[in-house]
Amino acid sequence: MRTRPLKVALLGCGVVGSEVARIMTTHADDLTARIGAPVELAGVAVRRPSKVRAGIDPALVTTDATALVKRGDIDVVVEVIGGIEPARTLITTAFEHGASVVSANKALLAQDGAALHAAAVEHGKDLYYEAAVAGAIPLIRPLRESLAGDKINRVMGIVNGTTNFILDKMDSTGAGYQEALDEATALGYAEADPTADVEAFDAAAKAAILAGIAFHTRVRLDDVYREGMTEVTAADFASAKGMGCTIKLLAICERAADGGSVTARVHPAMIPLTHPLASVRGAYNAVFVESEAAGQLMFYGPGAGGAPTASAVLGDLVAVCRNRLGGATGPGDSAYAQLPVSPMGEVVTRYHISLDVADKPGVLAQVATVFAEHGVSIDTVRQSGKDGEASLVVVTHRASDASLAGTVEALRGLDTVRGVSSIMRVEGE
Numbered sequence: 001m002r003t004r005p006l007k008v009a010l011l012g013c014g015v016v017g018s019e020v021a022r023i024m025t026t027h028a029d030d031l032t033a034r035i036g037a038p039v040e041l042a043g044v045a046v047r048r049p050s051k052v053r054a055g056i057d058p059a060l061v062t063t064d065a066t067a068l069v070k071r072g073d074i075d076v077v078v079e080v081i082g083g084i085e086p087a088r089t090l091i092t093t094a095f096e097h098g099a100s101v102v103s104a105n106k107a108l109l110a111q112d113g114a115a116l117h118a119a120a121v122e123h124g125k126d127l128y129y130e131a132a133v134a135g136a137i138p139l140i141r142p143l144r145e146s147l148a149g150d151k152i153n154r155v156m157g158i159v160n161g162t163t164n165f166i167l168d169k170m171d172s173t174g175a176g177y178q179e180a181l182d183e184a185t186a187l188g189y190a191e192a193d194p195t196a197d198v199e200a201f202d203a204a205a206k207a208a209i210l211a212g213i214a215f216h217t218r219v220r221l222d223d224v225y226r227e228g229m230t231e232v233t234a235a236d237f238a239s240a241k242g243m244g245c246t247i248k249l250l251a252i253c254e255r256a257a258d259g260g261s262v263t264a265r266v267h268p269a270m271i272p273l274t275h276p277l278a279s280v281r282g283a284y285n286a287v288f289v290e291s292e293a294a295g296q297l298m299f300y301g302p303g304a305g306g307a308p309t310a311s312a313v314l315g316d317l318v319a320v321c322r323n324r325l326g327g328a329t330g331p332g333d334s335a336y337a338q339l340p341v342s343p344m345g346e347v348v349t350r351y352h353i354s355l356d357v358a359d360k361p362g363v364l365a366q367v368a369t370v371f372a373e374h375g376v377s378i379d380t381v382r383q384s385g386k387d388g389e390a391s392l393v394v395v396t397h398r399a400s401d402a403s404l405a406g407t408v409e410a411l412r413g414l415d416t417v418r419g420v421s422s423i424m425r426v427e428g429e
């Protein structure tokens with residue numbers, strides 16, 4: 001057992017950082033035994049130094065994160081500040097000054113993962129980020145290591161705790177959107193700017209990271225089709241219930257049937273109540289991975305929150321410290337396959353469309369003709385209405401997103417269609 005400690009610099013001491021510091025202190029002996037050397041919190045960079053931080057020696061606290069990562073005696077920098085800058089510069093500076101890095105920063109990794117990995121390789125250091133996707137759930141490492149010998153065809157799941165918490169509350173208690181979002185924020189699930197959660201930028205960043213690792217391909221945030229959940233209404237939940245479904249914000253990364261391209265998308269979708277994802281409650285996440293040899297795997301657990309996220313950070317810290325003691329680095333970036341990322345129009349799935357139409361003879365036939373003309377086959381139609389107005393709910397068979405978009409545009413052009421009140425994809429069947 002080495003007695004000289006490995007030194008850790010913690011950047012950010014908010015929801016996640018404070019839990020990382022707490023576990024490092026309370027579990028110091030176990031961490032030492034598991035790593036084979038003591039780990040010492042050598043500095044904590046914060047924005048507000050006057051704040052009282054239980055369990056953290058005030059002498060370790062600094063507002064100068066740059067000086068901390070440049071010290072030269074730091075073995076591992078844990079970045080839990082979030083955002084693009086100064087996190088990006090601090091991470092590259094850390095590599096330049098001899099440290100490995102553990103980060104929970106999905107926004108940064110989705111935007112600049114390639115450059116950060118290149119910097120890690122250039123300096124012979126590790127870059128680990130298990131906490132960046134699906135919080136506590138071990139997912140990055142299983143994809144990168146345990147499934148490295150298999151061929152992954154699909155990754156689909158709930159990867160944002162805040163929005164799952166909100167949708168669950170809206171569905172199960174009839175809570176309003178804002179009330180549920182405020183609660184998720186108070187519980188430490190939401191991003192510093194919760195727009196990242198509700199407009200699905202956070203889930204899209206996670207989808208980009210997952211697709212990149214799963215398909216050994218460079219997938220950028222801009223490659224991911226994104227729709228947030230702010231427009232999901234109580235009426236949508238009622239429609240979903242009517243067809244034995246609920247609504248979840250899903251991230252779906254798929255390899256095309258011919259294997260020559262991939263897609264990545266994030267949007268609200270109806271899923272059957274019988275599907276395992278339908279019973280994922282609160283801030284929990286769940287991700288299905290389908291691979292050629294293993295078949296279907298499901299990863300499930302807390303997707304957000306200080307302690308669960310700190311668990312993933314600490315797991316990475318132990319791995320990076322072990323690598324460092326062994327003079328090795330762990331697996332890095334793998335984008336050798338270089339598959340093109342296809343646009344959303346090429347995605348094929350089912351759709352639930354609600355239309356407000358005139359209630360008169362021939363309207364149903366007119367609507368059905370528009371679907372047929374665009375090659376979109378109808379599975380079911382439900383009509384209800386009174387006083388000359390009717391509501392039509394059409395559920396389609398599988399069709400491309402481009403065909404569905406063409407159908408909706410043509411429907412909007414019909415005199416008898418007063419409006420298209422909702423379009424939702426149907427997944428998990």
Ligand SMILES: NC(=O)C1=CN([C@@H]2O[C@H](COP(=O)(O)OP(=O)(O)OC[C@H]3O[C@@H](n4cnc5c(N)ncnc54)[C@H](O)[C@@H]3O)[C@@H](O)[C@H]2O)C=CC1
Binds near residue numbers: 304
């Ligand atoms: N809260 C969660 O459930 C999860 C968060 N993450 C990620 O972990 C990271 C941190 O998230 P939270 O702890 O929730 O955020 P937070 O906002 O609670 O903590 C960030 C802390 O960094 C500090 N900070 C900002 N700029 C700084 C600077 N230049 N120098 C020193 N300190 C600075 C802020 O004052 C704040 O205390 C983010 O990248 C987030 O996306 C990942 C998974 C789950």
Ligand SMILES: N[C@@H](CC=O)C(=O)O
Binds near residue numbers: 132159189
């Ligand atoms: N804001 C994120 C935090 C974890 O990644 C979420 O709600 O999932």
Ligand code: NA
Binds near residue numbers: 132134135137
């Ligand atoms: Na994780």
